[in-house]
Amino acid sequence: MLRLLVERWLIFAGVIGLMAALNEGASEWINHKLALITARVAAGILALGGFEGRADGTLIHSSMCNFEIIGECTGYYPAAILLAAIVAYPCSWKTRLLGIAFGVPAILLINQVRVVSLCWIYDAHRAIFEIAHVLVWQSLILFFTVLIWIIWAVLFVRDDEARTR
Amino acid sequence: MKPGLVRVLKFAASFVPLFAFSIVVYIQVLPSYERLVLATANRVLALFTPPTSLERPPDSGWVAYVAAAAATPNSPRRLTAWPEFTRHLVFLSLALLPALLLATPAPWRTRPLLVAFGLVLLWIVHAMTLVVLVRGKLCLLGNPGSFACLWMLRLALASGQISAAVLWGLLTWRWWIPRRALERGAA
Numbered sequence: 079m080l081r082l083l084v085e086r087w088l089i090f091a092g093v094i095g096l097m098a099a100l101n102e103g104a105s106e107w108i109n110h111k112l113a114l115i116t117a118r119v120a121a122g123i124l125a126l127g128g129f130e131g132r133a134d135g136t137l138i139h140s141s142m143c144n145f146e147i148i149g150e151c152t153g154y155y156p157a158a159i160l161l162a163a164i165v166a167y168p169c170s171w172k173t174r175l176l177g178i179a180f181g182v183p184a185i186l187l188i189n190q191v192r193v194v195s196l197c198w199i200y201d202a203h204r205a206i207f208e209i210a211h212v213l214v215w216q217s218l219i220l221f222f223t224v225l226i227w228i229i230w231a232v233l234f235v236r237d238d239e240a241r242t243r
Numbered sequence: 244m245k246p247g248l249v250r251v252l253k254f255a256a257s258f259v260p261l262f263a264f265s266i267v268v269y270i271q272v273l274p275s276y277e278r279l280v281l282a283t284a285n286r287v288l289a290l291f292t293p294p295t296s297l298e299r300p301p302d303s304g305w306v307a308y309v310a311a312a313a314a315t316p317n318s319p320r321r322l323t324a325w326p327e328f329t330r331h332l333v334f335l336s337l338a339l340l341p342a343l344l345l346a347t348p349a350p351w352r353t354r355p356l357l358v359a360f361g362l363v364l365l366w367i368v369h370a371m372t373l374v375v376l377v378r379g380k381l382c383l384l385g386n387p388g389s390f391a392c393l394w395m396l397r398l399a400l401a402s403g404q405i406s407a408a409v410l411w412g413l414l415t416w417r418w419w420i421p422r423r424a425l426e427r428g429a430a
Contacts, residue, residue: 094405102394155401159408212331217339220404224343225255231419232247
């Protein structure tokens with residue numbers, strides 16, 4: 079049992095390390111592209127809301143805020159944590175792929191909510207912007223990562239294993 | 244409703260007020276906690292060659308220094324500085340981890356123990372993170388553009404999130420992963 083636990087944690091650490099290496103080594107291809115998409119989608123949502131949102135590369139311009147989406151604002155690391163946790167869990171690859179296919183886009187979607195809400199906080203409650211940006215939302219996005227993993231592990235993995243038993 | 248779903252919903256519902264409370268406590272204890280972590284990290288940093296240290300001047304972010312005797316043109320006395328928000332990036336797990344642990348459906352008597360143990364581990368992780376931050380910058384100064392140094396720094400800056408998830412998983416996996424799933428994995 080202990081050997082298996084250590085093995086699972088090593089898989090988790092290995093995937094996180096690999097994702098960090100990928101982020102560093104292929105930054106232009108992965109994180110920059112993700113930043114461009116994040117900026118474009120957030121600007122689109124702001125435009126739909128009537129806040130004159132438009133994206134210029136990784137910059138978001140709107141009537142509420144002017145932000146730059148940097149590598150840390152893309153939800154890459156929470157998605158990497160979820161991916162590592164799913165891969166390390168002892169279950170079938172089919173169930174893992176299901177978790178990744180739904181979980182990773184869900185994290186990226188929550189990150190869009192984060193970016194747009196921060197834009198609003200910047201405009202309406204600038205005094206708490208820094209805490210909301212660095213502390214509250216960073217923590218909340220990790221909480222959602224944990225929550226998605228639990229939902230997958232407790233509900234989907236068990237159902238899947240029960241069906242195949 | 245499935246029992247598993249009830250546990251997940253209870254976890255999510257109890258996390259929200261616990262996290263709000265945790266943020267308030269975090270803001271109060273951060274200055275003292277930061278002094279403790281800096282003192283620990285500086286003990287470790289002094290063991291390396293060249294010896295370095297990390298300080299936090301008033302109204303500023305962290306500043307890393309190389310010991311005066313070891314300073315050279317390539318590694319000057321004032322090594323580098325980080326913006327003030329970096330401390331929240333690194334220490335955010337101090338607000339997040341206790342809320343995650345207290346919301347976990349472990350027996351009530353176990354939860355304070357989990358928090359206490361989690362905070363001790365967090366203190367070690369945070370001190371090590373600061374050591375990696377300073378040594379990573381020094382590494383980058385000696386090897387500009389080095390992939391390994393950049394990787395080390397990137398991981399250290401993301402450690403606020405990663406450490407909360409890892410420690411929470413390490414301390415609470417038994418309440419989420421059924422034993423038979425692990426046994427199945429071993430088979």
